[in-house]
Amino acid sequence: xxxxxxxxxxxxxxxxxxxxxxxxxxxxxxxxxxxxxxxxxxxxxxxxxxxxxxxxxxxxxxxxxxxxxxxxxxxxxxxxxxxxxxxxxxxxxxxxxxxxxxxxxxxxxxxxxxxxxxxxxxxxxxxxxxxxxxxxxxxxxxxxxxxxxxxxxxxxxxxxxxxxxxxxxxxxxxxxxxxxxxxxxxxxxxxxxxx
Amino acid sequence: xxxxxxxxxxxxxxxxxxxxxxxxxxxxxxxxxxxxxxxxxxxxxxxxxxxxxxxxxxxxxxxxxxxxxxxxxxxxxxxxxxxxxxxxxxxxxxxxxxxxxxxxxxxxxxxxxxxxxxxxxxxxxxxxxxxxxxxxxxxxxxxxxxxxxxxxxxxxxxxxxxxxxxxxxxxxxxxxxxxxxxxxxxxxxxxxxxx
DNA sequence: TTTACAACCGACCCCTTGGTCGGTTACAAT
DNA sequence: ATTGTAACCGACCAAGGGGTCGGTTGTAAA
Numbered sequence: 001x002x003x004x005x006x007x008x009x010x011x012x013x014x015x016x017x018x019x020x021x022x023x024x025x026x027x028x029x030x031x032x033x034x035x036x037x038x039x040x041x042x043x044x045x046x047x048x049x050x051x052x053x054x055x056x057x058x059x060x061x062x063x064x065x066x067x068x069x070x071x072x073x074x075x076x077x078x079x080x081x082x083x084x085x086x087x088x089x090x091x092x093x094x095x096x097x098x099x100x101x102x103x104x105x106x107x108x109x110x111x112x113x114x115x116x117x118x119x120x121x122x123x124x125x126x127x128x129x130x131x132x133x134x135x136x137x138x139x140x141x142x143x144x145x146x147x148x149x150x151x152x153x154x155x156x157x158x159x160x161x162x163x164x165x166x167x168x169x170x171x172x173x174x175x176x177x178x179x180x181x182x183x184x185x186x187x188x189x190x191x192x193x194x195x
Numbered sequence: 196x197x198x199x200x201x202x203x204x205x206x207x208x209x210x211x212x213x214x215x216x217x218x219x220x221x222x223x224x225x226x227x228x229x230x231x232x233x234x235x236x237x238x239x240x241x242x243x244x245x246x247x248x249x250x251x252x253x254x255x256x257x258x259x260x261x262x263x264x265x266x267x268x269x270x271x272x273x274x275x276x277x278x279x280x281x282x283x284x285x286x287x288x289x290x291x292x293x294x295x296x297x298x299x300x301x302x303x304x305x306x307x308x309x310x311x312x313x314x315x316x317x318x319x320x321x322x323x324x325x326x327x328x329x330x331x332x333x334x335x336x337x338x339x340x341x342x343x344x345x346x347x348x349x350x351x352x353x354x355x356x357x358x359x360x361x362x363x364x365x366x367x368x369x370x371x372x373x374x375x376x377x378x379x380x381x382x383x384x385x386x387x388x389x390x
Numbered sequence: 391t392t393t394a395c396a397a398c399c400g401a402c403c404c405c406t407t408g409g410t411c412g413g414t415t416a417c418a419a420t
Numbered sequence: 421a422t423t424g425t426a427a428c429c430g431a432c433c434a435a436g437g438g439g440t441c442g443g444t445t446g447t448a449a450a
């Protein structure tokens with residue numbers, strides 16, 4: 001057979017990129033098709049409709065990529081330092097275009113959660129996973145932290161601030177803002193320690 | 196004449212609401228027209244095209260509303276307390292639907308800044324205004340604050356976190372998350388004081 | 391009363407979109 | 421060599437988008 005899995009993957013990858021750049025609704029199937037050099041028939045052979053294609057991108061591309069990013073940052077000996085390094089690495093290593101496009105997953109969440117139930121549930125699930133990941137690992141080193149910490153709350157705050165900084169730099173199309181806000185986020189993190 | 200200004204305003208108001216709910220691109224002129232009970236001719240009499248209508252909503256509705264919200268919160272005797280109260284009021288007083296729709300201005304920024312230069316410039320301008328507003332008022336009470344504070348950076352962080360919390364609750368469609376993150380943001384603010 | 395024009399109307403246009411469907415092609419199994 | 425079928429093709433479709441334009445209506449000024 002012609003390599004079906006490869007075709008599927010190509011569609012998925014290109015879709016992920018197009019959706020990152022233009023958003024889900026604004027991404028047209030024809031633009032994906034053109035980039036893949038694949039026919040519409042092929043696309044609809046692998047995915048029943050656009051929405052399901054979106055779900056697949058969310059589940060098979062964005063979510064794994066996202067968790068693979070956060071996991072090592074937080075499962076390290078000192079998660080506070082791990083997070084700071086992760087954030088700073090992101091602000092130095094990422095290209096300007098990447099930063100300015102925003103976090104692909106966050107973008108998709110913003111756009112789709114209110115519109116489509118299928119997306120909403122997937123998002124909710126992933127959010128809880130991420131929150132637990134962070135909260136548990138902070139709790140693990142709670143001896144080094146201030147006594148009054150609500151771990152779940154702090155975990156949500158970290159994610160919110162990170163996405164906020166990504167959003168800010170996206171809406172101003174200016175990477176420097178990202179760095180600035182990340183700096184302050186790191187200071188907040190350091191302040192969680194008891195001293 | 197039939198009250199032209201009133202017609203224009205009605206179009207603007209309804210557009211603002213539709214755009215808040217569905218985003219700029221996803222908002223169709225026909226849906227606005229239907230709600231206003233105004234003809235397409237009337238709309239195109241007052242606005243040259245959809246983009247300009249968007250600009251008008253941004254400038255005449257969102258921006259003033261936005262600044263009117265933040266200004267009093269920060270120009271009060273104690274801006275730290277002012278901000279905390281503002282945030283908490285927002286989390287208690289706002290309806291669930293409102294919260295879950297996200298900040299209208301932030302939504303529009305996310306959606307349009309990368310796509311359209313006209314929006315980008317307006318957004319940039321407004322962002323700087325807001326940042327200065329906050330930074331100046333924090334600096335005003337710098338005697339009460341920690342000595343190591345970078346006011347611009349902190350101001351951006353506050354806005355980013357606020358929008359982040361709004362985004363988080365939007366993407367999970369859950370108001371409680373908003374309250375949680377706002378709580379942590381207030382704690383961060385209190386921590387800016389020197390003690 | 392006439393006139394001039396801003397304000398408004400809505401049928402129409404073209405374009406793009408997601409989605410369909412009858413047909414073709416490559417390959418594995420028999 | 422034959423056959424069955426997964427994989428793929430692309431012309432076609434209806435719906436909805438933004439935008440146009442010739443025409444009508446209300447009203448203030450002359």
